[in-house]
Amino acid sequence: MAVMQFREAIRAAMIEEMERDERVFLIGEEVAQYDGAYKVSEGMLRRFGPKRVIDTPISEAGFAGLGIGAALNGLRPIVEFMTFNFSFVAFDQIVNNAAKIRYMSGGQFKLPIVFRGPNGAAGQLAATHSTSTESIYSYFPGLKVIAPSNPDDAKGLLKSAIRDDDPVIFLESELMYSLRGEVNEDPEYLIPIGKARIAREGEDVTIVAHSKSYWIALEVADRLAEEGYSAEVIDPRTIRPFDFDTVVQSVKKTNRCVIIDESNPFASVSSEVAFQIQQRAFDYLDAPVLRVTAKDTPAPYAKNLIEYYMPSVEAAYEACKKVLYVD
């Protein structure tokens, strides 16, 4: 084990997989000469040379398509978006080509590609640079979507994503790149895609939260503990396929659930989780499932407004108290 930043864990995963398999390569804007816009790929150009760490022009549709073509021809590309907000320029490549070619070719083609980069809001970046995309990409059958909350999960899951034969959307966060944590250094340390982690066991309320929201969940759980309520915190880690079994099992025990999700609320990850819970655990619910999400507007720029817009510890705490019927 070693203490690493989130960005170092991602780098370690990429380096290990590139050393293990020469078909793996990294492509994106500023990934090579500049060492990555957020220094995720620092030193990788020197290590692997310009054939495997490739700078591109500002042309998401182009290099995403190039990656897909390379994957179809037997390579295993890692495509970095400087932020997932820019992935919308390559939307057709991702949702029509990457997601559907295996299906439309009757399984003749595999598509081992990872699209990775920071996702969601990161402070005052205004409306067009603050979108949470997990709900969007997990909508499409054919894509796997991963959104880890800590360095260890990031490393273990990115390695699994690179080795997976299907297209994977791997969502990071500008605000978490410097987050430190213990990371397993074993080059064969793989975390299975589609497995949630029960981060904290509890009896009274289940909190489901991924990525940055996970840290809100832990704070809320601490506050509730001071008042004598024990919250079970589940980090789904993978958004698609989602580990509903773990969540449902937990809700059957606690009878209540609050979902924290930075996505806009409509037709989002939280909507789906709440739907699955009411379907699979209806008779176990003692309160309606509540969720705490970004507000249903484009992300504002002003500091006070973006703070209000994002899910907060306070709002999540209030939601938990509500389902616990304490006020």
Added chain:
Amino acid sequence: MAIPIEMPKMSDTMEEGVLVAWLVEEGQRVSAGDVIAQVETDKATMDLEVYDDGVLLKKVVQEGESVPIGGLIAVLGKEGEDISGILARYQKRAAAPAEPSPVAEPEAAEAVPVQAGDGAPAAVAVSEGDGAEARIKASPLARKLAKEHGLDLRTIQGSGPEGRIVRRDIEAALARQRPPAEAAPAPVVEAAPAPTAVAAAAPSLPYEVVPITSMRRTIARRLSQSKFTAPHFYLTVDVDVEKAVAFREQLNALAEAQGRPKISFNDLITKACALALRQHPEINASYLEQEGEIRRWKAIHIGIAVALEEGLVTPVIRNADQKGLGQIAEETRALAEKARQRKLQPQEMEGATFTTSNLGMFGIEEFTAIINPPNACILAIGAIREVPVVKEGAIVPGKRMRLTLSCDHRIVDGAMGARFLKTVQQYLEEPLNLLL
């Protein structure tokens, strides 16, 4: 056309009523306005009047039975009339309270013209077919648990939002049921092991079961709510009541001469509190979390705790700041008497903005009281003590009384409470000010 008589909603917080006594026999003729029974609600025992003329065809419930609002109590009609339709309809509703029976609706709709043609005096009576029996709100888990344990949801009071029955209510109901089940060894054999954890393990000692009255349940709910949500703190002051005692004697000599009721010491305190509240509107207030605001009440209504054998009620002296001592004395005496006869009407117990509780008559020197929500404070009144006091360097006999103010720290801070209490003290120490 027979008329069903349902359990009416007699107070804001009532959910069910206990039919305490029948005053009319089956087959007896009654007229609109007649009282046919007495019903105990969570607040008081009240008269059940009928709104139509007719013969009491059937008493559906026995004395002592509890009936939810909208439940059938009796049937009124013409002698010999067939009432099986009404009984069946209510039985069906009771069996499936969640789903308004689609069959019942058209029936009720047809009934109206028949009734009109009958020439009966506008006997539209109890509203039917409009879903009069409200849907029982319960969480899915609560429904499942109730079914597993054979509990009737209509007998359970929900503690969730809008009266939703939730897991803890079922667990509480099961806990209430548990002791008799344990006492009788026989049913244990067939009893399925209850999966719900009911924590309190009662000691296995002989006991007598006392049913929880609705008044007791209301007291339990409101006072625990108060003590668990309002952070209480307490301020005590020792009041020199020598002048007040003399003042009261003078007043009572006058009152007696005029044949008016005597003024009690408690009446002086009611008046003193009312006047002090006028000076300290921040105490005459409520912290309303749900509404997200503090309300400073414009009127000053003082609740006075009255002990009864089975519990406690708080009749209210309205606008006490505007009433003279004589009027306060008269009203307090009348309300206390009504309370003892269980005749207080709900509106006579509602709307207090401040409450006092007096245990002085038991010789209690001082005590702390639990705030009567949504009040901000309650004043606990102790006994008048004869004590030696130092006056101008000499020890002389004096009279003292301790007042303890319980404050809800969400809206009343220490200094605020202290200032208010000081004002009350000043009024009692210079009682002539009560007349100004």
